[in-house]
Amino acid sequence: MRWSFRPSRISAMGSLLWPWLCAASVALSLLMLATLLTLLATRGLGHFWPAALEEATLHSGETVIGQPVRETPLPNTAGIERLYFTGNRDIDGASWRWVALDDIDTVAVPDDLIRLERSPWGDFIGRLEAVESEGQHFEDDAAWAFVARALTLPDSQRPNAQLQLTAANGHTITQPLSGVTLFQAPNAMSWGQKVVVWSERIWQFLSEGPRAANTGGGVWPAIFGTVLMVILMSVIVTPFGVLAAIYLNEIAHQNRLTRLVRIGVRNLAGVPSIVYGVFGLGVFVYGIGGSIDSWFFEDALPSPTFGTGGLLWASLTLALLTLPVVIVATEEGLARIPDAQREGAVALGATRLEMLTRVVLPMATPAMLTGVILAVARAAGEVAPLMLVGVAKLAPQMPVDGEFPYLHLERKFMHLGYHLFDTAFHGEDVQAAIPLVFATALLLVLIVLVLNLTAIFLRHYLRRQRGNEC
Amino acid sequence: MTPPRLPFLRQPLRLIHDRIATGLITAGGIGVLLAILAIGVFLIWETLPLLAFGDAFSLSTLSPLAWGTLKAALAAMLFATPIALGAAMYSALFMSTRLRSRVKPILELMEAIPGVVVGFIAGLLLAPWVERHLASTLLVIVWLPLSAALAGGLWYLANARLRQWLPLSWAGVWLMPWLAIMVTLALWLSPLMEQAWFGGDLRRLLDQQYGLDYATRNALIVGIAMGFAVIPSIYSLAEDALADVPASLMEGAQALGASRWQALWKVALPTAGPGVFSAVMIGAGRAVGETMIVLMASGNTALFSASPFEGLRSLSASIAIELPEASPGGLTYHLLIFAALSLFIFTFLVNTLAEVVRQRLRRRYQRLGGKL
Numbered sequence: 044m045r046w047s048f049r050p051s052r053i054s055a056m057g058s059l060l061w062p063w064l065c066a067a068s069v070a071l072s073l074l075m076l077a078t079l080l081t082l083l084a085t086r087g088l089g090h091f092w093p094a095a096l097e098e099a100t101l102h103s104g105e106t107v108i109g110q111p112v113r114e115t116p117l118p119n120t121a122g123i124e125r126l127y128f129t130g131n132r133d134i135d136g137a138s139w140r141w142v143a144l145d146d147i148d149t150v151a152v153p154d155d156l157i158r159l160e161r162s163p164w165g166d167f168i169g170r171l172e173a174v175e176s177e178g179q180h181f182e183d184d185a186a187w188a189f190v191a192r193a194l195t196l197p198d199s200q201r202p203n204a205q206l207q208l209t210a211a212n213g214h215t216i217t218q219p220l221s222g223v224t225l226f227q228a229p230n231a232m233s234w235g236q237k238v239v240v241w242s243e244r245i246w247q248f249l250s251e252g253p254r255a256a257n258t259g260g261g262v263w264p265a266i267f268g269t270v271l272m273v274i275l276m277s278v279i280v281t282p283f284g285v286l287a288a289i290y291l292n293e294i295a296h297q298n299r300l301t302r303l304v305r306i307g308v309r310n311l312a313g314v315p316s317i318v319y320g321v322f323g324l325g326v327f328v329y330g331i332g333g334s335i336d337s338w339f340f341e342d343a344l345p346s347p348t349f350g351t352g353g354l355l356w357a358s359l360t361l362a363l364l365t366l367p368v369v370i371v372a373t374e375e376g377l378a379r380i381p382d383a384q385r386e387g388a389v390a391l392g393a394t395r396l397e398m399l400t401r402v403v404l405p406m407a408t409p410a411m412l413t414g415v416i417l418a419v420a421r422a423a424g425e426v427a428p429l430m431l432v433g434v435a436k437l438a439p440q441m442p443v444d445g446e447f448p449y450l451h452l453e454r455k456f457m458h459l460g461y462h463l464f465d466t467a468f469h470g471e472d473v474q475a476a477i478p479l480v481f482a483t484a485l486l487l488v489l490i491v492l493v494l495n496l497t498a499i500f501l502r503h504y505l506r507r508q509r510g511n512e513c
Numbered sequence: 514m515t516p517p518r519l520p521f522l523r524q525p526l527r528l529i530h531d532r533i534a535t536g537l538i539t540a541g542g543i544g545v546l547l548a549i550l551a552i553g554v555f556l557i558w559e560t561l562p563l564l565a566f567g568d569a570f571s572l573s574t575l576s577p578l579a580w581g582t583l584k585a586a587l588a589a590m591l592f593a594t595p596i597a598l599g600a601a602m603y604s605a606l607f608m609s610t611r612l613r614s615r616v617k618p619i620l621e622l623m624e625a626i627p628g629v630v631v632g633f634i635a636g637l638l639l640a641p642w643v644e645r646h647l648a649s650t651l652l653v654i655v656w657l658p659l660s661a662a663l664a665g666g667l668w669y670l671a672n673a674r675l676r677q678w679l680p681l682s683w684a685g686v687w688l689m690p691w692l693a694i695m696v697t698l699a700l701w702l703s704p705l706m707e708q709a710w711f712g713g714d715l716r717r718l719l720d721q722q723y724g725l726d727y728a729t730r731n732a733l734i735v736g737i738a739m740g741f742a743v744i745p746s747i748y749s750l751a752e753d754a755l756a757d758v759p760a761s762l763m764e765g766a767q768a769l770g771a772s773r774w775q776a777l778w779k780v781a782l783p784t785a786g787p788g789v790f791s792a793v794m795i796g797a798g799r800a801v802g803e804t805m806i807v808l809m810a811s812g813n814t815a816l817f818s819a820s821p822f823e824g825l826r827s828l829s830a831s832i833a834i835e836l837p838e839a840s841p842g843g844l845t846y847h848l849l850i851f852a853a854l855s856l857f858i859f860t861f862l863v864n865t866l867a868e869v870v871r872q873r874l875r876r877r878y879q880r881l882g883g884k885l
């Protein structure tokens with residue numbers, strides 16, 4: 044058969060191939076999602092793994108000691124260069140070093156290289172020469188044993204000691220033990236030890252505050268701030284959302300107006316979050332907060348107490364933002380309850396209140412819970428409005444402490460998402476902060492995904508348990 | 514629904530409780546609804562003082578921002594719409610039911626990934642990578658659909674055993690490794706092609722021949738990142754609309770000899786058209802208002818430029834950057850609130866339109882005897 048150009052043939056071919064393009068879009072979306080999650084997981088968790096340190100001797104005779112990070116082609120000539128993380132910002136003035144592969148003579152992985160995390164100045168990479176402690180002098184194995192033992196003690200009981208360290212260029216420095224937070228010799232560790240160190244560092248990340256301009260340490264204050272803000276928000280949003288849904292579905296007359304209101308509420312879920320932030324700033328912070336200041340905190344003026352962003356205003360703003368989510372979810376639950384249930388309750392002599400509290404609300408609980416969890420998941424990942432109403436780069440005080448009234452609603456707080464944004468885009472040494480940013484991003488995504496999955500499973504489970512009714 | 518009015522009861526306390534509770538619920542409900550309404554009222558109220566500024570106020574300060582917003586949204590929609598609609602058509606009509614019940618929740622979970630994470634990946638990883646591999650990126654964008662078609666072509670040529678083993682209804686999953694291989698292949702080949710066609714450096718070529726500047730963070734990056742973020746919202750709504758097309762219509766078309774794709778194209782799509790349209794509208798609304806991704810991936814330079822390789826600054830990003838520093842009552846403050854108002858009105862209108870269209874569609878399905 045001779046092949047000739049006929050539109051029908053093209054369309055026949057198209058109808059054979061189009062489904063494949065559609066299938067490929069599903070595959071592509073899944074692939075992108077998988078890539079994103081794998082990237083976050085490997086880069087986020089990989090940072091805590093005690094990576095091997097290399098000692099590279101260059102043709103020029105210079106030695107570079109550091110952790111190899113990545114390799115890229117040289118910009119203008121052929122060849123590849125490798126990026127080393129060398130630490131030692133106090134000695135070299137920079138913590139990164141690009142070395143062309145052609146310049147490297149030999150690469151060794153000696154066991155005696157150490158990596159210290161210290162404050163100030165961040166990481167030190169080099170060798171431990173000796174330890175001076177209260178007149179005693181240790182060298183070699185004794186020095187190692189001394190440092191290892193000293194670091195297991197709590198901060199207050201640590202001996203007063205000075206470490207003598209040598210960097211790659213032969214420069215010797217003296218480092219007080221009190222400034223050291225981590226001491227490891229990754230090349231000498233066995234696989235099991237590495238796993239232990241890895242999990243310890245993840246725990247540190249989760250439980251400590253940030254250090255060294257957010258390039259080291261952990262995110263505990265940010266986790267705490269996020270959780271506290273979200274809890275406050277759900278305490279505010281749940282009753283009001285449920286109340287509004289009950290009113291719309293059970294009490295208001297169903298007419299054109301309620302239909303309009305319903306569409307309006309649904310649409311508010313699609314209004315950009317930054318608009319809520321603007322509202323929060325204008326009404327809560329400047330409006331209500333400003334008035335509270337002028338009534339109750341006049342002596343503190345002009346420095347504002349409630350008239351600036353804070354925990355309370357952030358929670359209120361996010362509560363408003365998530366209100367539509369709760370209302371819509373609860374309403375869906377209420378609408379699924381068959382009228383026969385309500386009529387049955389009323390026929391048995393129940394008042395409307397009794398009908399609502401004993402029959403309708405228990406049946407709608409799964410829907411409400413789902414709504415609240417979805418609201419929490421949305422609020423945990425939302426950053427834009429918080430930038431306007433009270434998130435802080437580095438909050439000096441936690442919003443909860445031992446001082447009366449224990450919960451300080453006017454204080455600024457740290458938030459995981461904003462912490463991520465700020466460290467990644469406004470940090471001093473972004474290159475050094477990126478691994479921690481990955482870890483933070485992974486944590487945030489995990490929190491949000493787990494909340495969403497909980498909502499899905501809860502809805503599924505409760506629906507099945509209650510015979511697919513609500 | 515209102516329960517029938519009760520006859521006189523002998524327990525006045527219960528009745529009083531009931532009255533009080535009803536009153537409280539009504540008051541609370543109306544209060545909440547008014548609070549929501551207050552957003553619009555506040556925005557309009559705070560925009561009014563702009564009129565008092567007279568000459569000092571001119572819309573031209575906002576127009577590059579409005580342009581940036583539209584450009585970002587357009588780029589995102591160009592990336593997201595084909596993928597999302599393709600995925601919706603495939604999963605509504607071709608995918609096996611078992612796979613669909615897994616894939617749909619996963620794709621919907623994509624929506625939950627916070628914008629700040631997507632923006633960070635786009636701004637700090639994707640943007641520098643694309644800057645170094647511009648030609649590869651463009652090649653991959655062209656190459657992906659071709660490789661999908663190639664997979665289809667090979668499939669029709671393959672023998673029956675293999676076709677049974679790799680059916681079209683599971684293609685959404687088994688195409689994943691295929692696409693991954695194809696992308697790797699394209700990345701491996703692209704330096705050679707760049708050498709042959711563009712003299713080794715596409716960016717320099719663009720600069721010299723067409724005078725196109727290249728900014729690291731640009732509309733292309735925003736398009737990909739924000740596209741990724743709006744795919745799930747478009748997909749989810751469009752898929753619902755397509756899957757709810759009454760089965761009788763599709764069966765009728767196929768009984769008359771239409772192929773599956775013809776039935777989809779000639780019957781399902783026109784019927785579900787309004788639903789698909791509203792899905793795209795809602796996606797556009799989301800793209801216009803998204804803040805963090807644009808803030809982190811766009812470079813935030815207020816430019817009037819149509820080039821996809823130049824930066825932009827959107828209304829939402831400006832609000833996030835400038836409003837905390839603007840003194841309340843000043844010109845900038847009111848101007849930014851006006852920007853927020855325009856975002857509010859735009860998304861509200863778009864969403865209302867989408868919602869009305871969807872309700873119409875639901876009624877149409879009911880008339881056609883669908884399951885809804």
